[in-house]
C-alpha cells in the first residue's frame with residue numbers, strides 16, 4: 001500500500017474525497033448569491049423561491065424574527081395590558097401614534113411580524129420537502145465506494161496480514177453489519193455508513209416546527225379567554241354575557257363556547273403561620289359543583305392553582321381570591337337601601353384590599369332628596385394595631401374595614417364605563433363631621449358607622465370570600481405539545497448522532513501479503529470517528545492478525561495527530 | 571413547636587449566609603492561586619503557534635506516510651494505530667499546555683487552585699442547601715437565590731468537565747472571577763432575607779423549568795467564555811500567520827490556551843449540547859404557564875426573551891451548519907445569543923415588568 005506519491009496537491013485531495021463525502025448530509029448546496037435572471041416571470045419566481053429556501057435567507061429570517069420580537073417585550077402590548085397602552089398613548093404625543101401606526105402595541109399580531117414568520121414558514125417547507133426526497137433517495141441507494149486513497153481521510157489505519165483479502169472483506173462486512181452499519185462490498189473494499197437517524201431527527205425537528213407553528217396559529221385564531229369573579233355560593237354558566245371581561249381570537253364564534261356551568265361551593269385558603277414563609281398559601285382551592293351541557297348531572301371537583309377543571313377544550317382556572325365584606329346601608333329613617341357583599345380587589349399577598357361601594361338608587365338624604373352614596377373601602381383581613389396601611393396576614397384573623405363616605409352623583413349614568421372597584425369622586429362630596437373632618441372609621445364585623453347629620457348608617461355585617469376564575473379555550477394545544485416533544489427528540493438526534501462512513505480495503509500486495517486499510521469519514525470533524533475506527537480495526541485485527549515484517553517507513557505524518565484514544569489498544 | 575421550627579429556619583438562614591460568605595472567601599483564595607498559576611506559567615517561553623504556522627507549508631505538501639506497525643516477530647503483536655488528519659484547509663496549530671505553561675510551580679498552583687475551587691464549591695453548595703431548607707422550597711424564589719444557584723451550577727459544570735479529564739483548567743480564572751462578581755452582586759444588591767412563593771409557583775413544572783434553565787445558563791456561560799477566548803486566540807493566530815508580532819503579554823497568555831480550532835470546537839459542542847435542553851426548558855415553561863395562567867404562550871417579556879435567546883442559538887447552529895458562516899461570524903452570533911440569555915435573566919427582571927416579576931429583584 002505504501003503510497004509515496006507526494007506530488008498530490010490539496011485540490012485533487014478534495015476532489016477525491018468529494019465523491020466519497022457526497023450526500024453525507026441533506027443540507028442544500030450553498031451557491032454564491034446568484035444574480036436574478038432575465039427570464040421573465042417564471043425565471044423570477046424560480047429565483048425568488050431559490051433565494052427564499054436558501055440557508056442564507058433562513059438565517060436572515062431567523063435573525064429578523066428574534067429582532068422583531070424585541071419591541072413587544074419593551075413596549076406595552078394591548079393584548080396583555082390595555083390600560084398601560086392607553087397610559088403610554090396619553091404620555092407620548094409623538095411616539096404614541098407612531099407606534100400605533102407601526103403596530104408596535106400588538107407586535108405579535110402585526111402585519112410585519114406575521115410576514116416574517118410566514119416567510120420563515122414557507123422557507124422551512126421549501127427546505128424540508130426536497131431534503132426529504134433526497135434523504136429517501138439516499139436510503140434507497142447504497143453508501144458510495146471507497147475513495148482511491150484512504151490515507152486522505154480524517155481517520156486512517158492500516159496493517160499487513162497473511163489472511164486472504166476476500167476473507168478480510170467478508171469479516172469486515174459481518175463486523176460492520178453487526179455494528180448496524182449499512183455495508184456492502186464494492187470492488188476491493190467494503191463501504192459502510194451509519195447514523196441515518198441524524199437526518200431523520202433533523203427532518204423530524206423541522207417538521208415538528210411546522211406542526212407547532214400551525215397549531216399555535218390555529219390556537220390564536222380560535223382561542224377565547226374570559227374572567228369571572230364568583231362569590232361563595234354563586235354560580236356561573238358559560239355564556240358570553242356572564243363574563244366580567246372576555247377576549248377572543250379573530251375566528252372565534254360564540255358557538256365555540258363549551259356549554260357548562262358551575263357553582264362555587266367553598267373557597268379554602270390556609271396559610272403558613274410561622275417561619276420565613278409566613279403567609280404563603282398552604283391550601284388554596286375552590287370546591288365547585290359543575291355540570292356539562294343543558295341537562296348534565298352535577299359533579300363535584302376541587303380546582304387548585306395548577307389544577308384547572310377541564311371540560312372539552314375549555315379549562316377553568318382558579319386565578320385569584322379575595323374578600324367581599326357584606327355591607328348594609330340604611331337611610332336616615334333606618335330603611336335598608338343597600339345590602340349585599342361587595343367584592344374588593346387584593347393589593348398585596350396579605351390581601352390588603354380596596355374597592356368601592358356604590359349605592360345607586362333608593363337612597364334619600366335627611367331632607368328626603370334622592371342622592372347617590374359612595375364609599376371608598378379599604379380592608380385588612382388581619383389588622384395588627386399600629387399597621388394601619390397593610391394587612392399582616394392573608395387569613396381573616398382580625399378583619400377591619402375602613403370606610404370613607406361620599407354623597408352626590410356617582411357618574412354611572414354618564415354612559416362612560418366605570419370600574420366597579422373605583423369611585424369617580426368628581427361629582428361627590430365627602431361626608432364631614434361637625435368639626436369639618438372627613439368621616440372615616442375602622443369597622444369590625446357587626447359594627448356600624450353613623451353618617452353625620454342624620455344621613456343614615458353603614459353596617460359591616462360580616463365577610464364572604466370570592467374566587468376569580470379564568471375560563472380559557474385554546475384549541476390545538478395538544479398538537480403543539482406533540483410537536484414540541486417530537487422537536488426535542490428530533491433535535492437531540494440531529495445534534496448528537498454523527499453520520500459517518502467507514503471503508504475497509506483489502507488487497508494483495510506484490511509480495512503476496514494482504515494489505516488492510518481502514519478509513520473513516522464523519523459529517524463533521526469528531527473525535528468519535530477515529531475512536532470507532534480504532535475499535536473496528538482492533539476487532540478486525542484479531543481476525544486478520546498482522547504479518548511479521550519490518551516497518552516500511554517509520555516517519556509519521558507531521559500533520560497527523562494520534563487520536564486521543566486509540567481504541568485498538570483498549 | 572411552631573416557634574421551634576421558626577428558630578430552626580432562622581438558624582439555617584443565618585448558617586446559609588455564613589456559608590456563602592465563607593465560600594466567597596475561598597473563591598477569592600482560588601482566584602489569587604489561579605493568578606499565581608498564570609504568573610508562574612509566564613516564565614516558560616513557548617511559541618508553538620508561530621512554529622506550527624510557519625512550518626506549515628513544508629508539512630502540508632508532504633503526503634501522510636503512515637505505516638504505524640506491529641513490532642515484527644514478537645509474541646505480543648501491537649495493534650494498528652489510528653492516524654487522524656485535520657480537515658483540509660484547517661490550521662493545524664497544537665493546543666497550548668494550559669495556564670501553567672508547563673512550569674512545575676505553575677502547575678502546582680493550578681492544582682491548588684482547583685482544590686480550592688472544589689472546596690469553595692462544596693461550601694457554596696452547602697450554603698444553597700441550607701437556604702433551601704430554611705425556606706423549605708427550591709432555592710430559586712428570587713434573584714438572590716437564583717444567583718447563588720446559578721454560580722454553584724456553573725462551577726459544578728466546570729468541575730464535572732475537569733473530572734471527565736477535559737482540558738479546561740484554563741477556564742478557572744475567568745470562571746472564578748465571574749463567580750465572585752455574581753456572588754458579590756447577590757450579597758450586596760440582590761440580598762433578600764426571605765421570600766414568599768405565590769401559589770402559581772407551586773408546580774413541579776416550575777422545579778423542572780427553573781432547574782434546567784439554571785443548568786442551561788451555566789453551560790451557555792461556559793460556552794460563551796470559550797467563544798470569547800476563541801476570538802482572541804483566532805486573532806492572535808491570524809496575526810502570527812500574516813507575519814505580525816503580538817505583544818509579549820498576549821503571546822504569553824495566548825500560547826498557553828488551546829488552539830483556536832479546539833476552542834471553537836469546544837464552544838460549539840457545548841452550545842449544541844445544551845440547545846435541546848434549552849428547548850425543553852422553554853417547553854416546560856410553556857406547560858407550566860398553561861397550568862398556572864391558562865395560556866401556554868402569552869408573549870410575556872420573560873417568555874419573549876427566552877424565545878429570542880432560543881432563536882439566536884438556532885441561528886448560531888444554522889450558521890455553523892452552513893459553510894460560509896463558520897468561525898468568527900458564528901462566534902459573534904453565539905455571543906449575541908448569550909447576551910440575550912443574560913438580558914432575560916437580569917434585564918427583564920429589573921427593567922421590564924410582566925407576569926414573571928414576582929420573581930422579585
Ligand code: HEM
Nearest residue numbers: 025026027028053054055058120123124127884887888891
Ligand atoms: C424556526 C426555525 C428553525 C429552527 C429553530 C431551526 C433549527 C435547526 C437546528 C437546531 C439545526 C441543527 C443544526 C446542526 O445540525 O448543527 C438545524 C439544521 C438545519 N436546518 Fe434548521 N431551523 C429552522 C428553520 C430552518 C429553515 C427555514 C431551513 C431552510 C431554509 C432550515 C434548514 C436546515 C438545514 C438544511 C439543516 C441541516 C444542516 C445540516 O444537515 O447540517 N432550517 N435547524
